[in-house]
Amino acid sequence: MSLRGLDRSFILLSGLAVLLIVTMLAIIVGNVVWHGWEPISWEFLSGAPRMGMTEGGIFPAIFGTVLLVLLMTIFVVPLGVCVAIYFSEYANRQSWLYRWTRQAVNNLAGVPSIVFGLFGLGFFVQFVGGWVDQQFYEGKLTYGQPAILWAALTMAVLTLPVVIVSVEEALRSVPQSYREASYALGATRTQTVFRVVLPQALAGVLTGGILAVSRGAGEVAPILFVGAAYYLPELPKRLNDQFMELGYHIYVLATQSPDVEATKSLLYATVLVLLALTFLLNLTAITIRARLRVTGGLR
Amino acid sequence: MTIVEAATFRIVGHSLRRQAMELVVQALIYLAALVAISLILLIFVFVGRQALPVLISPAVHEEVTLGELFLPQEYGTSEVPLRYVWQPVSVDPKYSLMPLFLGTLKVTLVAMLLATPLAILAAIYTTEFAPGWLRETIKPVVEMLAGIPSVVLGFFALIVLATWMQERFGFDYRLNAITAGVALALAVLPILYTVAEDALGAVPRSYRQAALALGASPWQTAWTVVLPSALPGVFAGVVLGFGRAIGETMIVLMASGNAAITSWEFAEPVRTLSATIAAELAEVVFGSPHYHVLFFIGLLLFAVTFVLNWTGARLVDRLRRRLAGVER
Numbered sequence: 001m002s003l004r005g006l007d008r009s010f011i012l013l014s015g016l017a018v019l020l021i022v023t024m025l026a027i028i029v030g031n032v033v034w035h036g037w038e039p040i041s042w043e044f045l046s047g048a049p050r051m052g053m054t055e056g057g058i059f060p061a062i063f064g065t066v067l068l069v070l071l072m073t074i075f076v077v078p079l080g081v082c083v084a085i086y087f088s089e090y091a092n093r094q095s096w097l098y099r100w101t102r103q104a105v106n107n108l109a110g111v112p113s114i115v116f117g118l119f120g121l122g123f124f125v126q127f128v129g130g131w132v133d134q135q136f137y138e139g140k141l142t143y144g145q146p147a148i149l150w151a152a153l154t155m156a157v158l159t160l161p162v163v164i165v166s167v168e169e170a171l172r173s174v175p176q177s178y179r180e181a182s183y184a185l186g187a188t189r190t191q192t193v194f195r196v197v198l199p200q201a202l203a204g205v206l207t208g209g210i211l212a213v214s215r216g217a218g219e220v221a222p223i224l225f226v227g228a229a230y231y232l233p234e235l236p237k238r239l240n241d242q243f244m245e246l247g248y249h250i251y252v253l254a255t256q257s258p259d260v261e262a263t264k265s266l267l268y269a270t271v272l273v274l275l276a277l278t279f280l281l282n283l284t285a286i287t288i289r290a291r292l293r294v295t296g297g298l299r
Numbered sequence: 300m301t302i303v304e305a306a307t308f309r310i311v312g313h314s315l316r317r318q319a320m321e322l323v324v325q326a327l328i329y330l331a332a333l334v335a336i337s338l339i340l341l342i343f344v345f346v347g348r349q350a351l352p353v354l355i356s357p358a359v360h361e362e363v364t365l366g367e368l369f370l371p372q373e374y375g376t377s378e379v380p381l382r383y384v385w386q387p388v389s390v391d392p393k394y395s396l397m398p399l400f401l402g403t404l405k406v407t408l409v410a411m412l413l414a415t416p417l418a419i420l421a422a423i424y425t426t427e428f429a430p431g432w433l434r435e436t437i438k439p440v441v442e443m444l445a446g447i448p449s450v451v452l453g454f455f456a457l458i459v460l461a462t463w464m465q466e467r468f469g470f471d472y473r474l475n476a477i478t479a480g481v482a483l484a485l486a487v488l489p490i491l492y493t494v495a496e497d498a499l500g501a502v503p504r505s506y507r508q509a510a511l512a513l514g515a516s517p518w519q520t521a522w523t524v525v526l527p528s529a530l531p532g533v534f535a536g537v538v539l540g541f542g543r544a545i546g547e548t549m550i551v552l553m554a555s556g557n558a559a560i561t562s563w564e565f566a567e568p569v570r571t572l573s574a575t576i577a578a579e580l581a582e583v584v585f586g587s588p589h590y591h592v593l594f595f596i597g598l599l600l601f602a603v604t605f606v607l608n609w610t611g612a613r614l615v616d617r618l619r620r621r622l623a624g625v626e627r
Contacts, residue, residue, distance in 0.1 A: 004516070006518075007516040007517060007518040007519070010518040010522070011424070011428050011517065011518055013420060014420040014421065014423045014424035014427075014428065015424050015428065015429075016420075017416075017417050017418075017420035017421040017424060018420075018421045018424050018425065018429070018437055020417060021417065021421055021440070021441065021444065021488065021492075022437075022440055024444075024485060025440060025443060025444050025447075028447065028451075028452075028455050028485075031455070031459055032451070032455070079331055079334060079335075082327065082328055082330075082331030082332075083331045083332055083334075083335050085328055085331075086328045086329065086331055086332040089328075090325065090328050090329070091332070097329070097332060097333075098332075100336050101332040101333075101335050101336055103609075103612075104335050104336040104338070104339045105335055106608060106612050107339055107605055107608055107609065108335070108338060108339050108342075109608075110539070110542050110543075110546075110604050110605070110607070110608035110611075111339075111342060111546070111601060111604060111605075112545070112546020112547070112548065112573060112600050112601070112604055113449075113546065113547075113548055114546065114548040114573045114576050114577055114597065114600070115342065115346060115546070115597050115600055115601045115604075116342075117576075117577070117580075118346050118349075118576065118580070118593075118594055118597040119341070119342045119345055119346055121580075122345040122346060122348065122349050122594070123341055123342075123345040127345065157338055157342075160335070160338070164335075188317060188321050189321065189325075190320065190321050190324040190325070194324075214446060217448070218446075218447075218448025218449070218450070218451070219448065219449075220448070220449070220450045220548075220549050221449075221548035221549055221552075221573070221577055224577055224580070224581060225580055225581055247448055247450040247549075248450075250450050250451070250454055251450055251453070251454075251549065251552075251553065254453075254454050254457055254458065254553060255457070255552075255553055264458070267454070267458075271451055271454055274448060274450075274451060275447065275448075275451055278446050278447070278448055279443065279446060282442060282443065282446040283443075286439055286442060
């Protein structure tokens with residue numbers, strides 16, 4: 001084979017690698033949509049599981065997931081935005097605080113999700129929850145047990161780097177001249193950051209929040225021991241209630257069902273719901289980010 | 300008080316309030332940074348706190364010692380020696396971590412061997428040969444792949460992939476290290492690809508122009524000039540992907556079969572470190588030796604991934620420095 005032919009075939013090989021990745025994604029999504037489409041009905045989305053989870057719906061799991069990510073967002077977005085503001089607007093790049101914080105956030109992003117589960121159990125449930133019970137409930141077991149509040153906090157720790165990265169990127173893309181103009185008009189640093197820079201980076205905050213929600217909705221390992229329940233007859237009402245969750249529901253249906261064949265169609269439908277939810281969220285985030293880059297209004 | 304005095308008073312008061320506000324906000328921002336640092340410390344401390352008894356508690360040592368965790372034991376008979384056994388729930392609990400290490404290693408190895416070449420080739424194609432529109436399509440596709448929850452990949456491996464692979468390759472066991480490894484490869488592919496693609500894209504255009512001007516073919520340019528220049532970054536992707544693979548839980552929990560077998564056979568069920576924690580912690584007695592051993596495993600996972608991530612970050616830094624100052 002000539003050098004040119006050899007060259008061509010190598011390029012073709014690398015192109016095939018791309019094709020393979022795309023195909024695999026298509027197969028997974030296609031398979032889930034194909035089998036999961038049919039069982040989805042209004043009853044499935046709005047009803048509770050029945051007959052040992054072989055019939056009925058997944059409403060409690062959807063409700064639990066939404067509640068979980070909403071609570072998580074309340075914790076993670078303000079903290080993430082503040083850390084991102086620190087990185088982009090306040091930090092002295094040479095200081096030990098900057099380097100340590102940067103290192104900490106990088107490492108936080110790489111901690112295995114199951115370790116977050118252990119942390120949530122050891123810190124939030126046993127330590128913080130136990131302390132709350134001692135102080136306010138005379139030692140009666142109230143918050144010192146797995147609960148949606150602890151699951152949301154654990155998930156907030158896990159998704160913190162996602163928010164920070166996204167918001168920081170947006171803050172950095174705000175032109176320096178905006179800050180200079182603000183200072184020139186006599187604004188203080190706080191005013192500059194919160195009234196000029198942050199509003200310009202709002203889309204980044206939104207993207208960060210959406211990506212965090214998408215990640216939080218999909219993770220199961222961290223909440224295995226901090227509040228996700230196999231089956232609950234009632235929806236969670238208080239912060240110390242346990243909850244059902246889509247991802248955990250999938251895990252339970254797929255591995256612990258006494259009759260896998262009987263639950264299979266509902267299992268597929270549940271997977272489709274979770275997949276659609278995370279894809280939709282990701283797609284929204286990607287679109288916002290892409291539009292920002294294209295319009296270049298910020299650069 | 301004259302009018303001038305009153306005005307001065309108000310202005311000074313106003314600016315004082317403003318300054319105080321300024322300081323409060325700044326303090327809050329710095330506090331947020333400190334919270335971020337303390338979170339990683341808290342993880343270490345609170346996982347470590349429950350893992351510590353494995354090292355120092357006599358009560359735990361009555362049931363399991365460090366030696367039993369890591370060193371070969373004599374569990375079997377003289378005819379059938381059993382050196383490494385993970386059997387924490389039995390009359391005579393056995394806590395050898397070796398089958399779990401081996402299981403983790405096997406699954407991770409399969410995943411990395413599949414994902415690494417695929418991701419690097421795809422990254423080369425994207426940065427070097429793909430037309431613009433295609434490049435802009437591939438990235439969202441990979442982001443979509445990254446966005447698939449691991450429990451969905453685990454489900455897919457368990458329900459679809461396992462059956463398909465058993466029919467195709469005739470495995471004795473439906474769930475095994477290879478099946479779980481293939482699914483795990485899908486989970487680590489995006490991070491490998493993204494880091495590699497970033498690294499390749501950061502190689503200055505002048506490198507390519509020089510190679511092409513010297514008569515190198517496009518593939519030669521990509522393979523012998525661009526890839527070696529970006530090598531620290533590509534390697535960083537491998538290291539980070541490895542860290543992700545070791546810690547990934549739901550996929551292996553669902554698709555690996557979860558049998559703690561000590562062997563090098565890849566087509567057998569395996570039990571990984573992460574899946575062991577996930578499967579056993581919910582049923583374990585709080586404060587029992589088993590409980591502490593599970594946290595000890597968590598601490599090991601935390602330490603290993605910490606080192607891997609740190610190494611990965613170092614490599615990316617090195618690449619940045621290597622390519623810094625070169626004309627684009």
